[in-house]
Amino acid sequence: MSFKLYSTSFSDCTRRITLVAKERNIPYEFVPVDFKLSEQKTPAHLEHNPFGQVPYIQQDDGFELYESRAIGRYLATQGSGPELIPTDPIAYAKFEQAASVEYSQFDPIAAGIATEKVFKLRRGLETNEERVKELVPLLGFKLDGYEIILSKQKYLAGNVRTYPRDLYHLPYGTIRQDSALVVMMLTKVCVRWWNDISSRESWKAVKGSA
Numbered sequence: 553m554s555f556k557l558y559s560t561s562f563s564d565c566t567r568r569i570t571l572v573a574k575e576r577n578i579p580y581e582f583v584p585v586d587f588k589l590s591e592q593k594t595p596a597h598l599e600h601n602p603f604g605q606v607p608y609i610q611q612d613d614g615f616e617l618y619e620s621r622a623i624g625r626y627l628a629t630q631g632s633g634p635e636l637i638p639t640d641p642i643a644y645a646k647f648e649q650a651a652s653v654e655y656s657q658f659d660p661i662a663a664g665i666a667t668e669k670v671f672k673l674r675r676g677l678e679t680n681e682e683r684v685k686e687l688v689p690l691l692g693f694k695l696d697g698y699e700i701i702l703s704k705q706k707y708l709a710g711n712v713r714t715y716p717r718d719l720y721h722l723p724y725g726t727i728r729q730d731s732a733l734v735v736m737m738l739t740k741v742c743v744r745w746w747n748d749i750s751s752r753e754s755w756k757a758v759k760g761s762a
């Protein structure tokens with residue numbers, strides 16, 4: 553199996569895909585989408601991603617998929633390598649629980665901080681420090697919950713292996729080395745968990761680019 557990955561090199565959501573592809577030894581071809589030309593908003597692009605965003609993937613047989621988490625989940629079932637999604641119903645239920653934690657507890661706040669501290673600067677806009685001051689304690693409360701979970705088990709979904717949901721924290725968790733987010737992650741969350749997931753070879757391979 554292989555696929556074409558349509559995105560930009562600075563897309564953080566895209567790294568959810570590339571790190572799962574590395575975990576599962578799946579080759580891909582990167583096809584750049586030019587944001588400077590707003591290529592992601594053209595009718596041709598909307599045919600592939602109706603929200604005018606990246607990433608999306610395309611296989612030789614015509615199969616296409618957008619939404620980075622869904623793509624990562626699909627890729628986790630392809631290729632070869634460590635089992636990333638459990639088949640046992642109880643373990644799978646825990647996987648879904650961890651998925652929900654990443655998506656609904658962590659991501660909205662992490663994305664808000666990333667928007668203020670990184671994405672706005674890329675667009676030549678100023679960080680709203682007041683907003684950051686509101687968001688950072690909120691992230692802190694969420695990470696208190698992580699401490700409780702991770703003091704009882706190795707990963708968010710249990711003790712077995714590293715599921716995509718752990719790995720999906722990496723793009724926003726490391727978005728800028730000096731960002732408040734990283735400091736929060738390293739001081740509040742179980743450092744063992746963070747060191748474990750961020751030292752994966754898959755992450756080392758993709759963290760600098762898509």
Ligand SMILES: N[C@@H](CCC(=O)N[C@@H](CS)C(=O)NCC(=O)O)C(=O)O
Nearest residue numbers: 563564565604605606607619620621
């Ligand atoms: N939920 C989507 C979010 C996609 C998204 O936010 N993509 C960003 C890049 S990481 C983008 O295309 N931004 C440009 C735009 O919205 O015009 C996913 O996970 O794939």
